[in-house]
Amino acid sequence: MGRSPCCDESGLKKGPWTPEEDEKLLQYIQKNGHGSWRTLPRLAGLNRCGKSCRLRWTNYLRPDIKRGKFSQEEEQTILHLHSVLGNKWSAIAAHLPGRTDNEIKNFWNTHLKKRLIQMGFDPMTHRPRTDFFAALPQLIALAALRDQLGAAADPAAAQLQAGAAAGVDVAIQAAKLQYLQCLFQSAATTIASTAAAGAAPDAEAAAAALGGLCSPQGTHDSTAPPVSAAGGQLPSCTFPEAPVSSEGNQGLSYGGADVDVFAFHGGGSLPPLADLSDAAKYPSADGCSATASSSFGGGATSPLPWPEFFPDDPFITDFL
DNA sequence: AATGAAGGCAACCGCAGAAGG
């Protein structure tokens, strides 16, 4: 664009605002309105660039600024809107009276983003990360190794090895269970979305049945308000809730519902950040989520999300 | 009590689009 930055002019103050500067800016704007930000600093007697003044006003001095912690409602709104709008902080802020885009951005970067990551979701797409399935081959290899160890001729060595392999065994079983649950869950989701599109009249019931199979606590949150953006129905996402170790409403549940990920799911906001060691204790935290399908981004043409796994995958046949 | 690490927040920077001449 070739335009020189407004703050390049030498002699203009940068950095934190003093109470005196705040007072000058506040009084000037209350008296005259901000008008042209470019000329405001000079007229208001401030040695700042217009940009800096605008930022100070919009993020701090504006009388309708709401301060303090974000409520759970606000948190949910941010999560939901972010899943739809992405990093459109100003657009998100427009839905949160009294909150600035900068404040929301900071809150996202310092709290919500971390929480999503910790729960195994990609904070940008709100889709599950694939870490778990990336690790599956290793888990399976470990299981095979355990079998070999168990077949070792030396009984004493086998005894030692059995102990060492016991932990792996538990992990493998858990992984298998998670995997299977996810398959069911995703199938339910896929069918449900198909039903929503009118393709299969009774598919939703089937989906509900499947959802119930893998998620006793599963809810189909039909009360979730549809949110529209740009005048259209928003794409919906279906993600399971990841188990968390800290207080909260989730156990190891996989509530299937064709609503957006945390925002309106289960009526609660994200659980507080859990210790990462807890996440490690629950390999399934990524497990189910890692494979859950979503209509977000659309385009899935396969009736099942993982044709490469199901139903002929040796892992499944082994499990069954 | 001292020190380093991490978290939280305010402010800056650069870019893109809108508006005006």
Added chain:
DNA sequence: GCCTTCTGCGGTTGCCTTCAT
């Protein structure tokens, strides 16, 4: 239609505070 100016937005940085060792 083109150019310049201005505004707004999103990403990033840096400082201050809090926490852990």
